[in-house]
Amino acid sequence: MTQAFTLSYSPYTLPKAMPAKSSSLPPADLVLTSAGPQTAPIFSVPSDIFYHILWDLSDGWVTLNPTTDIWVFTRVSRSLRLVSLSFANLWARISLEPDDIRKYKRHAVDILRTILDRTTPNVLQDEGAHLRLRVHVDMLLVHANLLDILTAHYTRWYSLDLHISLFLLNTLSAQMAPLGFPALSHLRLSLGSDQTKIPDLDVFSLCPALESVEFDSIPRCNALRLPWARLTRLVVKERVRSDFLRMLHQCTGAGAC
Numbered sequence: 001m002t003q004a005f006t007l008s009y010s011p012y013t014l015p016k017a018m019p020a021k022s023s024s025l026p027p028a029d030l031v032l033t034s035a036g037p038q039t040a041p042i043f044s045v046p047s048d049i050f051y052h053i054l055w056d057l058s059d060g061w062v063t064l065n066p067t068t069d070i071w072v073f074t075r076v077s078r079s080l081r082l083v084s085l086s087f088a089n090l091w092a093r094i095s096l097e098p099d100d101i102r103k104y105k106r107h108a109v110d111i112l113r114t115i116l117d118r119t120t121p122n123v124l125q126d127e128g129a130h131l132r133l134r135v136h137v138d139m140l141l142v143h144a145n146l147l148d149i150l151t152a153h154y155t156r157w158y159s160l161d162l163h164i165s166l167f168l169l170n171t172l173s174a175q176m177a178p179l180g181f182p183a184l185s186h187l188r189l190s191l192g193s194d195q196t197k198i199p200d201l202d203v204f205s206l207c208p209a210l211e212s213v214e215f216d217s218i219p220r221c222n223a224l225r226l227p228w229a230r231l232t233r234l235v236v237k238e239r240v241r242s243d244f245l246r247m248l249h250q251c252t253g254a255g256a257c
Helices: 047-057 078-083 087-092 098-103 108-118 140-152 166-176 241-250
Strands: 005-008 062-065 070-073 131-136 157-164 186-191 212-216 233-236
Touching: 140 166, 157 166, 166 186
Parallel strands: 131 157, 157 186, 186 212, 212 233
Antiparallel strands: 005 070, 062 070
């Protein structure tokens, strides 16, 4: 049976772009309901990014009424039920796509920082509140802020899809090598520039939960030091045959290569 309900954000309208500077956030315990107006406006995320978030949670069963600014869900997916319409839990499920980063370069880091601040373990009351992140950037302007985001929340990263510069990768490794990413399970890594130089991957040598690894355009790296014990999926591109065979021998539990 098809289920349907609506979420109304009236009298507030969804913003078309991020504000230049904002110091106020909605209450952490704000709950979206299907009846009655909101007590505070939805946080200023670009409406098309917010649409993709709801699209993902509802498995595509969502539309926006342009006249009333009401989101209409024609089917309640399991993911949406799990969120239970909790605003804090909704933030915990966000994964910014590469296209979002490219389109909103000026605000990408602000959006990421907001997501992380809204989903701290204190807010979610869950020490295992892990996050997914997809970042495709090669701009020095955002390197420092992005590096700060990655290191400040190093215990919470579950999935990292990084297309970054060699400089950012080496700096990240130098700062995080003693700590690693204890919750990281899925890693996809590619370089946006300097693809002929050998990167430093020591930061990923302390990832005991690593199960899936994909390297693209990573030349002659010291990937043999990665923890392969739990690895079940390995995708490697542009590596020499001898290195790949040594890596494969260490992936005793790999189910797909």
